[in-house]
Amino acid sequence: MVKIITISREFGSGGRELGKRLADVMGYEYYDREIIAAIAENKGMDEGYVEKMLESQSWKSRGLHFRNSFSRTMTIGQTGTDLLLEQKKVVEEIAKAGKNCVIVGRNADILLGGYMPFKLFVCADMEAKIRRCVERAEDGKVLSRKELERKIRLIDKGRMGTREIVTGIPWGERSAYHLVINTSGWDMKELTQLAAKFAETWFERRENDTVIGSL
Amino acid sequence: MVKIITISREFGSGGRELGKRLADVMGYEYYDREIIAAIAENKGMDEGYVEKMLESQSWKSRGLHFRNSFSRTMTIGQTGTDLLLEQKKVVEEIAKAGKNCVIVGRNADILLGGYMPFKLFVCADMEAKIRRCVERAEDGKVLSRKELERKIRLIDKGRMGTREIVTGIPWGERSAYHLVINTSGWDMKELTQLAAKFAETWFERRENDTVIGSL
Numbered sequence: 492m493v494k495i496i497t498i499s500r501e502f503g504s505g506g507r508e509l510g511k512r513l514a515d516v517m518g519y520e521y522y523d524r525e526i527i528a529a530i531a532e533n534k535g536m537d538e539g540y541v542e543k544m545l546e547s548q549s550w551k552s553r554g555l556h557f558r559n560s561f562s563r564t565m566t567i568g569q570t571g572t573d574l575l576l577e578q579k580k581v582v583e584e585i586a587k588a589g590k591n592c593v594i595v596g597r598n599a600d601i602l603l604g605g606y607m608p609f610k611l612f613v614c615a616d617m618e619a620k621i622r623r624c625v626e627r628a629e630d631g632k633v634l635s636r637k638e639l640e641r642k643i644r645l646i647d648k649g650r651m652g653t654r655e656i657v658t659g660i661p662w663g664e665r666s667a668y669h670l671v672i673n674t675s676g677w678d679m680k681e682l683t684q685l686a687a688k689f690a691e692t693w694f695e696r697r698e699n700d701t702v703i704g705s706l
Numbered sequence: 707m708v709k710i711i712t713i714s715r716e717f718g719s720g721g722r723e724l725g726k727r728l729a730d731v732m733g734y735e736y737y738d739r740e741i742i743a744a745i746a747e748n749k750g751m752d753e754g755y756v757e758k759m760l761e762s763q764s765w766k767s768r769g770l771h772f773r774n775s776f777s778r779t780m781t782i783g784q785t786g787t788d789l790l791l792e793q794k795k796v797v798e799e800i801a802k803a804g805k806n807c808v809i810v811g812r813n814a815d816i817l818l819g820g821y822m823p824f825k826l827f828v829c830a831d832m833e834a835k836i837r838r839c840v841e842r843a844e845d846g847k848v849l850s851r852k853e854l855e856r857k858i859r860l861i862d863k864g865r866m867g868t869r870e871i872v873t874g875i876p877w878g879e880r881s882a883y884h885l886v887i888n889t890s891g892w893d894m895k896e897l898t899q900l901a902a903k904f905a906e907t908w909f910e911r912r913e914n915d916t917v918i919g920s921l
Contacts, residue, residue, distance in 0.1 A: 668888060671883075
């Protein structure tokens, strides 16, 4: 069976970097912004707009009703629904292509549950996340500490909301993942080696064993 | 600096087994029930009673007021306070003894924060926890699925309550740990090797590096 590593991550935690490095080290394909680009192309929309729509909860206040598995009714707009369905399609096509890969975000852990991916959640403490954002800020785009903290919380809140609408499962719920890694204080290279070993061992186990957990 | 691995765990997740195996593999001391035994001896109390008091929230309803860092006022009994203080003393004495060790539970990750332990949280999905409890039940002590699920939730609720009183920090909060491992479907031997590698690498990093996260 194809080997898929899904990465859910807090904003600023370095989840994307870890995912990219994992793909490099393991010789896997890597999907991140490529998914947004594919959705945008398929729908004939602007990439930035698609990203914004999928990352924010701005479309929660309009139109259509969704009833998720917790039987809570949520409201999302027609565009939101279209984009979520397109995202599902794109993510499923990636898995069907049958190449081992790392997929960052997009609730791929749930969408591709049937492929038994290795599910990683990447977090960090607020200090480390702020430091990371400052280091990576483009010139002239430096936010204050307070603004950064607000931005981090807001983006994560958006991800949380999207996840609940798409899957009915709370985001970051520890037992929904095989491994939750806190990147604070780590060297990403070292961490990649450790995480790769975890994933490889899990895939071996998946191939050789019939009894595996219900995760 | 002494190397300490602290293990917080959901009831039935196999955290204790993982801790014992980690200690064996790494040649560390192992502390679990030994702490309860020491508290009981120091206070001249029955071990079973001490355990029950420290694991349950039964003493929350009496006497003394504690104000934790969230400024919430909690009420715990005099015996509860005494036992928590004694527990703190015993855990600190273990660290001061200077031998590398694994400590299961007792909020040692927070009590020994100054020793920069490697902080592990062990969880599992409910199915796996129930299976584990059934496999390990003594003859004649088999509970129904429903009773087991209730027991698991109740014990974890107790741990959560104790943690909040002792530390002011929510139990199981992902960014309070270096690593959260979901044991569902794993072979414990394999998992031990992977976790040991993680801890060893982290300790090396701690020794060689000045910049480490605020965890």
